[in-house]
Amino acid sequence: MTAESLxxxxxxxxxxxxxxxxxxxxxxxxxxxxxxxxxxxxxLEYLLMYAYDIxxxxxxxxxxxxxxxxxxxxxFPTVMLTAHALSPEALKKAxxxxxxxxxxxxxxxxxxxxxEDVVLGAGKPVWQKLFKRIGGFFDKRFGPDWKEKDxxxxxxxxxxxxxxxxxxx
Numbered sequence: 395m396t397a398e399s400l401x402x403x404x405x406x407x408x409x410x411x412x413x414x415x416x417x418x419x420x421x422x423x424x425x426x427x428x429x430x431x432x433x434x435x436x437x438l439e440y441l442l443m444y445a446y447d448i449x450x451x452x453x454x455x456x457x458x459x460x461x462x463x464x465x466x467x468x469x470f471p472t473v474m475l476t477a478h479a480l481s482p483e484a485l486k487k488a489x490x491x492x493x494x495x496x497x498x499x500x501x502x503x504x505x506x507x508x509x510e511d512v513v514l515g516a517g518k519p520v521w522q523k524l525f526k527r528i529g530g531f532f533d534k535r536f537g538p539d540w541k542e543k544d545x546x547x548x549x550x551x552x553x554x555x556x557x558x559x560x561x562x563x
Contacts, residue, residue, distance in 0.1 A: 398425075399425045399426075399510065400510045400513040401509055401513065402426070403426065404427065404447040404448060404513065405427045405429070405447050406427065406429070406449070406450065406509075407428075407431065407437065407440050407441065407444070407446045407448075407450065408423075408429070408430050408450045409430075409431045409432075409437040409450065409451045409456050409458070409461060410432065410450075410451075410452040410456065410475070411432050411433065411452065411454075411455035412452070415452070415475075415499065415502075416430045419450065419475075419505065422502070422505050423509070429444065429446075433456060434456050434457040434461065437451075437461050438461065438464060441464050441465055445468075445470075446465075446468075446470045447470075447471070447517075448470070448471050448472075448473065448512055448513070449461075449471070449472040449473070450474075450475050450509075451465070451472060451473070451474055452474075452475060453474060453484060454476065454478045454479050458474065458476070458479070459487060459488075459491060462474065462488065462491045462492070463491060466491060466492035471494045471517035472492070472493050473493065473494060473495045473497060473508070473509065473512065474488045474493050474495070474496040475497050475505070476496070476499060477498065477499035480498050480535060481536070482536050482544060482547070484496075485532075486546055489519075489521070489550065493519075494512055494515075494517065494518065494519045494520055494521075495508065495511075495519065495520050495521065495524050496524070497524070497528075498528070498535070500531065504528065508520075508527070511523045511524075521550075
């Protein structure tokens with residue numbers, strides 16, 4: 395007997411301008427209630443009309459960072475899901491604007507378990523779990539020392555290491 399998903403009946407907004415991505419997400423998250431939008435205006439309307447358990451945003455083609463601001467302002471845990479805008483700069487911007495995570499589309503098969511981590515974390519950022527799970531992907535994509543090259547990421551990693559050390563006590 396398999397455990398019921400933590401995403402069962404969660405209201406999730408998925409925004410991407412690529413219909414095939416929306417279809418794949420719909421299949422992966424079939425236990426949730428999904429609202430889908432393919433453009434900025436529709437997504438913003440949904441963000442203002444509903445209370446979402448999780449919001450998933452693409453960056454390119456839908457003004458994802460503008461939608462991220464609106465989503466975070468409304469208090470919705472927001473995950474960025476992108477392929478074309480996959481860079482350390484985009485990752486940093488997502489963190490600074492309040493995203494709880496940033497998943498490459500190449501890791502879309504992990505979306506369900508990743509969003510369950512968001513639910514388990516009560517909508518708080520799940521960066522540590524993300525980097526433990528797929529940090530190697532970022533290292534391959536950005537280079538093995540990408541975190542050390544940028545002061546923001548060095549401090550970000552140091553902060554979560556301090557937090558992890560203090561919670562172990």
